[in-house]
Amino acid sequence: MYPKTGRAGEGLDISTLTWANQVTALRVLESLFNEHAYELVSAVIQHVAQEPGDNPHHFLKFSPEPSTENAWEMTLDGPTVGIKVTFDPDGQITFKDAHLGLSSAEVVSVTEALDTSYTESKIKKAAEQLVGSLNPTQQAALQGSGLRGAQLTEEQKTLFLKMTSNWIDLANGDSGSEQQEEIADTFSDTYIIWNEQKDGSAFFQMKGPELDFSYKESLPEDTELSAQSVPNIQTSFQSP
Template sequence: DSTTNAETISSTTTEDTISSTAAAAEAFLATLSDEQREPVLYDFDDETKTTSWSNFPVTFVQRAGLNLPELTDEQKTAALEVLQALLSDEAYDTVSGIMGGDEYLHENSSTTEQSLGQYCIAFFGDPSDTSAFEVQFSGHHLGINATLDGATDAITFAPSHLGVQPAVYTDAFAFFDSLTVEQQATLTSGDVNMCAPGDTCDFTTGDGLTGADLTDEQKQLLLDLIANWSGMADEQTTADSRAKIKATLDDTVIAWSGETTYDMSTGGGISFSISGPDVYVAFQAQQGSAGADVEGVSTTGWGHVHTIYRDPTNDHANSVTQQAASGMGAPAGAPADGAAPGSTPSN
């Protein structure tokens, strides 16, 4: 369900998105006191942006900015309007669904995690339609890092984390089902990898099915799948991102682990990775409910999903270098009760 009733009007050009997002950010900042503004605004090249997004709960990895539950209703609405200006209608619905899923778990599950439903908003650089700034919106199952640059008329969402529990997903199988038996065998024999938040990554591709192995129709389905992460803004930004990724798609490697038939009533879900010169996507169906069991609702395997989107050439628009995390922010290992499992997928 939508988390705000404010009317959404999607932009169609990158310039419009940058302008409307900057205006919404300024409107949000205007609702804050001087004391509240201080933790929201960072220098554009502050390395905090690389360590304050995570797929771990807010109580384990500190996020930058102000936490929405600490805001007034007016301020919360203004914060969410920044997301509405930034995202397409479809992407905003996805984000709202992720937030709604966390609220559902908090109210209905056996989880001991107290930070479900907490989301922090921060800006790196002054919001402007003439220079670069980054919007960071982060919680347990959501870590958006969107860099908007009015000087170059460009937007990137790399790196970002989208997750949800409980979850339903079908786009991956539209691509999988388009493959021949031989292609599927190559795909499932490949090396699924996870380049998680807090991991500097060498973006090794490993073995698997390559874009060069695909037909034109299969390539379009793969690009459609990637667009769930790379195409979260307006039509022009999405088209530009798609063209960049398509140009090196032949050198992109896709690997798959887990079920090969979409049937949420059985099995343990799937994991896949897409590793190329200009795109990295990792999708993991977590093997466990993370202590968030709901009677009659599937939240294990199929239903508990973490995903990562990164760009080997352009994370954070090259404004900073990703810093390695420590402790709970590390990319592997089992966190405490109530948190998500470690970030390394089972092959």
């Protein structure tokens, strides 16, 4: 459990801010993210602020202070949503890692705020598009140690990069292009694992020298939302 007020160095606990200050903090994030990424992150943060439950505390931190002359880092750290992003003097923005953990009830709340459906997840739909393009030999390789990136066609590699953009290309402009080039250069050593259950829940992972990405859906036990096939969602991204 996170403390209600941050100790020195932990940053601003968004849950302890006034509404006006929360709006200011969201405006900072809005200036960094593209429209889709900001809508998702802000919907999650506002949900946590309004219905904190067991995980209300999310800390926003800048280290060192933002500067146009030196590199600096922004971290949003909490159990429901977390993001670490670095800013270089040349304007390059690099998302180093991120995570999102939503219960099925939170999935419903956030998607209602976004006026969309949880079945329209850009992350999962991009993965399904890639998996649907695979031939039987490639699909068989998804199990176990996974399908090696070198086994993908050029068109499938493009779909693969589209998947990674959901976590890498979160900022305005083309800040994620450098990271995607690094991932493309290491296709031969990158693997994809995909596992879908009969109840519709799914797990997939992409792991290689330049990324470790995972997405997992699981149905809650003994709830109405389980009967409606509303999943819990856990997803994370790391740039080694």
